Amino acid sequence: MQRGLLGIEGMERADIELVLETAFHMKEVGQRDVKKVPTLRGRSIINLFFEPSTRTRTSFEIAGKRLSADVINFSSSASSLSKSESILDTAKTLDAMDPDAVVVRHQVAGVPKRIADELAAPVINAGDGAHEHPTQALLDLMTVVEEKGRVDGLCVAIIGDIAHSRVARSNIHGFLTMGAEVRVAGPPTMIPARVEALGVKAARSLREALDGADVVMALRIQGERLSGAAFPSIREYAATFGLDRAKLRFAQDDAIVMHPGPVNRGVELSHDLADRRPSVILDQVRNGVALRMAVLYLQAGRRARAQEPR
Amino acid sequence: MLLADAEIRRALLRMAHEVIERNGDLSRLYLVGIPNGGVPLARQMARNLREVAGLDALVGMLDTSLYRDDALLKEQRPPLRPTEMPSAVDNRVVILVDDVVNTGRTIRAAMDALLDLGRPRAVQVAALVDRGHRELPIRIDYVGKNIPTQSGDLVKLFLAGEGAEAGAPEAAMKVLLLRGAAGEGA
Numbered sequence: 001m002q003r004g005l006l007g008i009e010g011m012e013r014a015d016i017e018l019v020l021e022t023a024f025h026m027k028e029v030g031q032r033d034v035k036k037v038p039t040l041r042g043r044s045i046i047n048l049f050f051e052p053s054t055r056t057r058t059s060f061e062i063a064g065k066r067l068s069a070d071v072i073n074f075s076s077s078a079s080s081l082s083k084s085e086s087i088l089d090t091a092k093t094l095d096a097m098d099p100d101a102v103v104v105r106h107q108v109a110g111v112p113k114r115i116a117d118e119l120a121a122p123v124i125n126a127g128d129g130a131h132e133h134p135t136q137a138l139l140d141l142m143t144v145v146e147e148k149g150r151v152d153g154l155c156v157a158i159i160g161d162i163a164h165s166r167v168a169r170s171n172i173h174g175f176l177t178m179g180a181e182v183r184v185a186g187p188p189t190m191i192p193a194r195v196e197a198l199g200v201k202a203a204r205s206l207r208e209a210l211d212g213a214d215v216v217m218a219l220r221i222q223g224e225r226l227s228g229a230a231f232p233s234i235r236e237y238a239a240t241f242g243l244d245r246a247k248l249r250f251a252q253d254d255a256i257v258m259h260p261g262p263v264n265r266g267v268e269l270s271h272d273l274a275d276r277r278p279s280v281i282l283d284q285v286r287n288g289v290a291l292r293m294a295v296l297y298l299q300a301g302r303r304a305r306a307q308e309p310r
Numbered sequence: 311m312l313l314a315d316a317e318i319r320r321a322l323l324r325m326a327h328e329v330i331e332r333n334g335d336l337s338r339l340y341l342v343g344i345p346n347g348g349v350p351l352a353r354q355m356a357r358n359l360r361e362v363a364g365l366d367a368l369v370g371m372l373d374t375s376l377y378r379d380d381a382l383l384k385e386q387r388p389p390l391r392p393t394e395m396p397s398a399v400d401n402r403v404v405i406l407v408d409d410v411v412n413t414g415r416t417i418r419a420a421m422d423a424l425l426d427l428g429r430p431r432a433v434q435v436a437a438l439v440d441r442g443h444r445e446l447p448i449r450i451d452y453v454g455k456n457i458p459t460q461s462g463d464l465v466k467l468f469l470a471g472e473g474a475e476a477g478a479p480e481a482a483m484k485v486l487l488l489r490g491a492a493g494e495g496a
Binding site: 001003018021022025026028029032033034036037038039040043067297298300301302 | 373376377381382385386387389390391392393394422423426427428
């Protein structure tokens with residue numbers, strides 16, 4: 001498997017399968033009384049978060065700690081990241097401390113790649129702008145495998161703001177690579193014009209997207225990423241694309257409902273659906289830790305060049 | 311081929327008798343196979359213990375990959391294998407079962423993994439083949455066969471025939487020696 005994890009696009013199916021398989025073994029570690037193995041003892045992982053995040057950062061932090069790594073968190077509000085030091089200077093400074101992996105989140109697409117080009121440490125993208133969020137897609141695939149026993153041949157409907165969602169992009173690539181059929185639906189302004197070039201079907205209505213779906217993935221409506229004019233009112237969105245048990249009837253009887261969290265209750269999902277099966281939101285969170293342990297195990301320590309002599 | 315199915319089964323039967331001789335309280339036995347090779351052997355030893363002494367020994371499997379001292383030495387990380395421990399190890403007499411013991415490093419890793427799971431009353435080691443190139447002070451309590459080899463060789467248990475994929479009891483077992491097939495430290 002390649003060094004670093006910047007995106008799902010272009011990732012080989014065999015590599016995705018290796019990560020998922022490793023993650024299922026890591027999940028067993030998380031079910032023990034002592035949820036810690038010594039694999040990354042003495043190794044350090046830097047969480048470099050330029051964009052606020054509690055869930056993903058915590059998930060990576062727990063994953064690293066369960067592997068016995070030292071995890072150091074840098075977030076934009078608490079460090080020189082807010083003192084207008086350039087991104088690359090910050091990254092190079094951190095790299096000089098010889099970390100074994102750097103986890104990067106940034107509000108601008110492509111920043112993890114720019115950082116990776118400069119660093120000896122492998123870089124793991126924890127979300128960049130509207131580009132990719134590879135560990136989210138991998139944990140979603142893991143959850144589907146756990147629920148359905150496979151991905152191949154399943155029908156997956158992704159509902160919401162496809163155009164601005166890195167979760168959607170990564171999942172589209174991931175599910176297609178693993179052999180699923182993918183449909184997207186959302187307000188017309190949120191469906192990219194050339195989305196079908198990716199190999200997905202752009203459904204004209206929620207009902208058409210849900211018809212016979214095995215997996216229904218609702219995306220978070222991100223107020224902070226929207227320019228007002230392109231978006232209908234929240235109430236209109238909830239009425240048209242918000243999922244509840246009545247609308248879910250169009251999907252397969254055993255369809256599962258996923259959401260990357262945090263849920264806007266009553267918007268993307270009804271209260272009832274947010275809390276109970278067939279939604280598997282907390283399983284996604286649980287699997288996220290195991291999946292990130294797998295990625296750190298497969299990546300940490302694979303520095304591009306030997307450490308420079310002092 | 312170093313060992314054929316009949317020889318392996320004979321050795322495992324003798325080892326089961328030795329386990330019975332060695333241990334006073336047989337009710338606390340827990341056979342723990344180290345994947346992949348140790349798992350079918352642990353299961354066969356458990357069947358032998360049942361036939362010979364009417365014992366219902368616990369059987370589990372314990373992956374050592376995350377405890378190996380060489381896990382991070384290579385770019386491509388060793389694949390993980392299943393850990394399935396049906397019961398706690400506390401106060402049990404655990405017998406770690408592996409197909410081949412050579413340097414002793416896998417057994418060291420297995421002991422650390424085991425002790426993270428709890429506090430066994432005692433830990434013993436059973437190996438079908440002892441190659442003898444020990445790099446750590448590890449002793450084998452039950453040996454199927456001592457076989458001198460060169461350190462670059464690969465020695466491994468294989469299952470063949472009906473039910474081999476599923477590790478069924480009737481699958482034929484054999485131990486093969488592949489000259490020079492092992493990397494450094496295997």
